[in-house]
Amino acid sequence: MDKKRNMLLTAVCVVVLFGAACFAQFELDSYIRRIINLCLIYAIIGLSMNLTNGFAGQFSLGQAGFMAVGAYVVGIFTVPVELRENVFYAVPMNPLIADIEMPLWLALLVGGLLSALIAFLIGTPVLRLRGDYLAIATLGFSEIIRIIITNAQSFTNGALGIKDIPALNDVRYIYIATAVTFLFITALINSSYGRAFKAIREDEIAAEAMGINLFRHKCLAFMLSAFFAGIGGGLYGALLGTVDPKNFLFTLTYNFLLIIVLGGMGSITGSMLGAVIVTAGLEFLRIFDEPMALFGMDIPLFRPGFRMVIFSILLMVCVLFWRKGIMGTSEFTWDKFITFCKNPVKYCLGKGAK
Amino acid sequence: MSTILKTDRITMRFGGVTAVNELKLDIREHQIVALIGPNGAGKTTAFNMITGVYTPTSGDVMYTLPSGEAIKITGKRPSDIAKMGIARTFQNIRLFKDLSVYENVMIAKHLHLQSGFMSAALHLPWYNKEQKAMEQDVKELLQKVDLWDVREEKASSLPYGQQRRLEIVRALATGPRVLLLDEPAAGMNPKETEELTEFIRRIRDEYDLTIFMIEHHMDLVMEISDWIYVLDFGMEIAQGTPEEIQNNSRVIEAYLGVEEDA
Amino acid sequence: MDFFSEFFQAITNMSATSLAQHVVNGVSLGSLYALIAIGYTMVYGILLMINFAHGDIVMMACYFAFFGITVFHIPWYFTFIGVIIATALLGAVIERTAYRPLRDAPKNSVLISAIGASFLLENLANYLFSGRPLRFPDIPLLSSNIEVGDVQIQAICIVIPIMTFLSLWLLLHIVNHTKIGMAMRAVSKDYEIARVMGINIDRVISITFIIGSALAAIGAFMWGVRYPGITPMLGVMPGLKCFIAAVIGGIGNIKGAVIGGFILGLGEVFIVAFFPQLSGYRDAFAFIVLIIILFYKPTGLLGEKTTEKV
Numbered sequence: 001m002d003k004k005r006n007m008l009l010t011a012v013c014v015v016v017l018f019g020a021a022c023f024a025q026f027e028l029d030s031y032i033r034r035i036i037n038l039c040l041i042y043a044i045i046g047l048s049m050n051l052t053n054g055f056a057g058q059f060s061l062g063q064a065g066f067m068a069v070g071a072y073v074v075g076i077f078t079v080p081v082e083l084r085e086n087v088f089y090a091v092p093m094n095p096l097i098a099d100i101e102m103p104l105w106l107a108l109l110v111g112g113l114l115s116a117l118i119a120f121l122i123g124t125p126v127l128r129l130r131g132d133y134l135a136i137a138t139l140g141f142s143e144i145i146r147i148i149i150t151n152a153q154s155f156t157n158g159a160l161g162i163k164d165i166p167a168l169n170d171v172r173y174i175y176i177a178t179a180v181t182f183l184f185i186t187a188l189i190n191s192s193y194g195r196a197f198k199a200i201r202e203d204e205i206a207a208e209a210m211g212i213n214l215f216r217h218k219c220l221a222f223m224l225s226a227f228f229a230g231i232g233g234g235l236y237g238a239l240l241g242t243v244d245p246k247n248f249l250f251t252l253t254y255n256f257l258l259i260i261v262l263g264g265m266g267s268i269t270g271s272m273l274g275a276v277i278v279t280a281g282l283e284f285l286r287i288f289d290e291p292m293a294l295f296g297m298d299i300p301l302f303r304p305g306f307r308m309v310i311f312s313i314l315l316m317v318c319v320l321f322w323r324k325g326i327m328g329t330s331e332f333t334w335d336k337f338i339t340f341c342k343n344p345v346k347y348c349l350g351k352g353a354k
Numbered sequence: 355m356s357t358i359l360k361t362d363r364i365t366m367r368f369g370g371v372t373a374v375n376e377l378k379l380d381i382r383e384h385q386i387v388a389l390i391g392p393n394g395a396g397k398t399t400a401f402n403m404i405t406g407v408y409t410p411t412s413g414d415v416m417y418t419l420p421s422g423e424a425i426k427i428t429g430k431r432p433s434d435i436a437k438m439g440i441a442r443t444f445q446n447i448r449l450f451k452d453l454s455v456y457e458n459v460m461i462a463k464h465l466h467l468q469s470g471f472m473s474a475a476l477h478l479p480w481y482n483k484e485q486k487a488m489e490q491d492v493k494e495l496l497q498k499v500d501l502w503d504v505r506e507e508k509a510s511s512l513p514y515g516q517q518r519r520l521e522i523v524r525a526l527a528t529g530p531r532v533l534l535l536d537e538p539a540a541g542m543n544p545k546e547t548e549e550l551t552e553f554i555r556r557i558r559d560e561y562d563l564t565i566f567m568i569e570h571h572m573d574l575v576m577e578i579s580d581w582i583y584v585l586d587f588g589m590e591i592a593q594g595t596p597e598e599i600q601n602n603s604r605v606i607e608a609y610l611g612v613e614e615d616a
Numbered sequence: 617m618d619f620f621s622e623f624f625q626a627i628t629n630m631s632a633t634s635l636a637q638h639v640v641n642g643v644s645l646g647s648l649y650a651l652i653a654i655g656y657t658m659v660y661g662i663l664l665m666i667n668f669a670h671g672d673i674v675m676m677a678c679y680f681a682f683f684g685i686t687v688f689h690i691p692w693y694f695t696f697i698g699v700i701i702a703t704a705l706l707g708a709v710i711e712r713t714a715y716r717p718l719r720d721a722p723k724n725s726v727l728i729s730a731i732g733a734s735f736l737l738e739n740l741a742n743y744l745f746s747g748r749p750l751r752f753p754d755i756p757l758l759s760s761n762i763e764v765g766d767v768q769i770q771a772i773c774i775v776i777p778i779m780t781f782l783s784l785w786l787l788l789h790i791v792n793h794t795k796i797g798m799a800m801r802a803v804s805k806d807y808e809i810a811r812v813m814g815i816n817i818d819r820v821i822s823i824t825f826i827i828g829s830a831l832a833a834i835g836a837f838m839w840g841v842r843y844p845g846i847t848p849m850l851g852v853m854p855g856l857k858c859f860i861a862a863v864i865g866g867i868g869n870i871k872g873a874v875i876g877g878f879i880l881g882l883g884e885v886f887i888v889a890f891f892p893q894l895s896g897y898r899d900a901f902a903f904i905v906l907i908i909i910l911f912y913k914p915t916g917l918l919g920e921k922t923t924e925k926v
Contacts, residue, residue, distance in 0.1 A: 125911040132727060188471065192463070193471045210461055211437045211462075261728060312735040
């Protein structure tokens, strides 16, 4: 009974938010829409990162690399064939791919699948080993991806980047992608596979003794994570309208790290919340990069670069003093929400007592 | 009674140290067999070799399938061995601490899941059917062992005795034919030990298990075991029924030597 | 097939002079990697954590040297000593603020903190010193060319290996023959037992960071002379590569880190020398070696096999 009610509530929520997305699309200006879209895309990638780092407990730092794969597949295949000569003006596009054009959704899918394949190739040697090597290997890989992209000029236009990607600043489209990702990952985490991931996070030796094939499950989590990061990257490329190797520096991954740390490693709703706070926060922090005068006095600290200093301090503070983040490993659930609505005071007191 | 689990002169060396030396075990179906010996005798190492955590330096572990066919399981992955029907607990309780009691036991059901991750994520009908069956099994199991009321509690918040019991229940949930218990009574008082003795007997009969356990509580071992192996410095020094072991001079010697240290 | 024919062509075309040149370049790069890799391996040996900030410590040391010589006009040899002290302090401060509070926290939290520290240093450098590349001060004595036969060698290329081996010798002496070295070895063998035996763990860890950072400072100074562009991101790639060098040699093993450093340094230089068309991929070399090593010998060349206690 409760289960049915909760599913219904979730469905209603998804539909209402879609209405909100339509409203945003028609009524808000393009700058605000862009920020909303960025929030949604960051939520997809934050979720994907949480899948490996928060649920399966495997510390991966490859998100920027997987995003680059997705973004470049979108970049390469959605630029209209007739415009390609203009884009690839330095070195003509490789004839193998020069005539292939795809609709965005197909390119997104291809990008996601390619990311997953690459994740499989890296994961095979690395996931068998101690967890922290994965961090280095994935970080290194995401740099290698950039190196390859910069060098494979006839495919990627090298350091010049790809311009003229049909721009997608459509809240509805990106909202649907985010909602599908959210629902899929939630359902997976609540299935037997999700429990297996958590078991691996808690204790690998015990998980293996319970018949969970460590490598298979780690690889599955890693590949799914790469898949969604690829999709997110593709949307990111389409949102920007241009892709460039410099967009995908490994420091981009740190944004998502902050999202999942802030939201709570191992909480899906936490990642959603984290994505909104971090994206909006990063936009807001832009004021710190501009010189600012207060009562006629220049505030000396405010100049380019200050925003990122604050950002990195936030990350440090979060992990040093607030390790669980907003949600810890718990989730927003309708049950809790309803109990809360019925009697907010009692709910909070009960939580405090616990 | 036929043999279900056998080791053929398994040896484990770590660098220069021989932890277990040419150990031969023969465990018969439906029996409760105990492995005893002073600390550092290599008992847990033997367990680890049987369950695939270590690959023996030499020797083989043989397991008899329900069909009666005996196969070599040496060097197989722990997860594959668990799937074949050998489950275990750990000396220093290894529960999934931050997960609930219910989740701990549900995880143990994952190994028999047929559906792939896509059908699980999309909650396709055949997955839902499997999930329902798992839930039903776990509910019955937890009710039977008096853990149903605490199913929502975090595993680490249970009292020590219940944690030990939960670990056994979790191993049971994998649907084993052989259950390996590593010091199940460690840290328990006499009353808890007595309850545990009853519990082990009960699950053996109810689930038609073969039980192989490491234990230091001699009361428990002598009362419950059908057969006992005694290990010292990685070698078997005696085996026999509880009466035979109690009167074996080499065993007494090995244990007195330990008592002096303690 | 193309590759091989080009490879042989490259070898046959290569004169003894240019081969000698490549060897010298490879040895000096390898020595620099080795010096930095030691810091990674020592910290990992004791704390089982990747000190992500180590590469950025190298970067900060380069800026210290720039300020000492170019801005404050302190003679380079005094600056050199000053840089070592300042960098060692920086290492100790990072350990104290970013790692010590998390000593009993889950491993992933420590890793995140390390990443945070690294990111903070990069952003601070970007903010304080601007993102524009600065030029490492020119030290004529070190940067001038010496002619050995037909081969032109920069003086620093000879100084680097010598300094590296002097530092290594001193370090091994400290680790193997002093009381604090014994404590370090004890802590890296078994953290808990060492603590119970009354070793002051915090002190040992601080000293480990100080030594590692001092070596990084020596490396950074010579790095700056050899490759004079300083940017806030300078330490990232060398940092990653040096960690890989430590893994290749067997993490926790000082000699292993040195061997790993040389493998990477020589390998990189030779790849570019033999396959000029691959020079764009030189940074990828280390990661490919890492994947291969992890596949065939996960414990590294000199690493001990460890078994987790169950």
